[in-house]
Amino acid sequence: MTALISWGMCLVLLPVMYALNANEAKFKKNIVVGVTFPRAGREDGEVLRLLKGFKRAQLIVCLGLAALAILFAALFWPGINFCLLFLWIDLLILGEFVCTARWNGKLKAVKKARGWAVPAVRTASVTAAAEPAKRVSVWWFVAAAVVAVIPAVFDRELWMLYVLDGAMALACWPGAKYLYRNRAEAVDENDAVTAALTRVRRRAWDRVWVLCAWAMAAVSVGVWVSEALPPAGGGAVILLAEALALGLCAAAVAMEFRVRHIQEKLTAASGQGFYVDEDDKWLWGQLYFDPNDSQTIINARTGVNSTVNLARPAGKALMVFALALLLAMPVMGLFIDAMCQAPLPLRVADGVLLAESWGKDYALPMDEIADAELIDELPKGMTRVIGTGADSILKGKFSTPWGSATLCLDPREGPWLKLTMADGALYLLGGGQTGSARQIYQQIQ
């Protein structure tokens, strides 16, 4: 089931990716698939033909990846499911990159053939740079962080989660401030359009970060309320909080489309006379490389996003780190797969019951166990609050019909141990083929 949900989410991601990439085929700021064209380029038959081809190629890449995802999900290799999932994400990024790079090259060739390639000059709007940049107030982030941390006062057990959420909400502020380059969105010599484009982008960028900060706060409050409410209600609140966080993420994607749309509309009449053309600085239309630019953080050419200048040492380091992370993902997937497949043995040593699992072991003193029960069926409606939830392992804090419980079990095969500690804490342990739950139960009895 977990595998199906994961692959299902990947399939949901594909149309969004396709829409974002296919949108590159629309002229925004005179740029299309990373190539700047004069006004005449918008009516050029060859350019229009290539743009159609680009959209078709994007569709083919997405359909191919969808087929691959369905194949992987249908065959379902439990031992390497997460490895395949992460490999698929790498293939998605690579496929989109190669496809865009290929069509970028073709469009550049047309541009050169038509004599539209111009020598590179750096443009800078003095008028826009003189305008004081109105940025989002830090208090939006502080408020989100406070809301995220408040539950820690009432729920000491999960304080680390709430504090982490608060820290991440607060970290959105330096993200908004420093991952954005204060540069005018100059397209041509029209100062009014430049000012409007700059304002729209800056505002959208700040709003995306505010949304992220409040998504963190929503998750934090959701977890807390779910802990406080009865199990059925608690599960619903968690789902609601996750839906809210997802909704906020969707709003961030919608913001990207909105900014692109505004860029398209505001620059619809541009491209006559002088127009900004920085194609020489963008490798394959996607990677910025300009040794003469002192800035490391660079605004993406269209939309709201930021990227890095690969000619700067910090830019290179960040890119290498991102690439290493992408390449390491399938390997990390193998570790997760191994964790999910590992047995969850229970044993007693020196009067302590040990539930061993990858990453975290649970140690329960036998003399503190107030009540023990052997159950053959897990209750319905268990919702994960924090931890791991896969087909072969449930580990961490869960909301159950008996209240909040700590789980470390294999849900595929019982029996399981239900332990109530002297302090009232509830544990569900065991399961799987080890059969150790029954032996431990007899030992406790």
Next chain:
Amino acid sequence: MLLKLDFSSDQPIYMQIRNQMVLAVARGELRPGERLPTIRALAEECGINMMTANRAYQQLRQEGYIVTDRRLGTVVASVKDTAGPRPETVEALRLHLGELRLSGVGLDEALALCRKLYEEGTK
């Protein structure tokens, strides 16, 4: 006002900024009293070192095209009509007129060209 900087040119970047700002003031694209970006903002906008931006402003300030006010920041100066041409400007004009003469341009033609360029700057 849009600066166009050519990093492959032999002319230093600070001088390109200075020249284009002077032309913008002459054309009226930058009006007296108009606020200019801070050195940091100009450097970030152009993707250049702050020292380079500072040098361009220093040059413009020395020549009287801009002034720095504690309250308003850096603004375009009100150029006095009676100030007369600076000796460096006269020397530069002398050189350019010499180049025109050597390239076979007659006096009338050179004056017509000067008039055209002068009027472009006052539009």
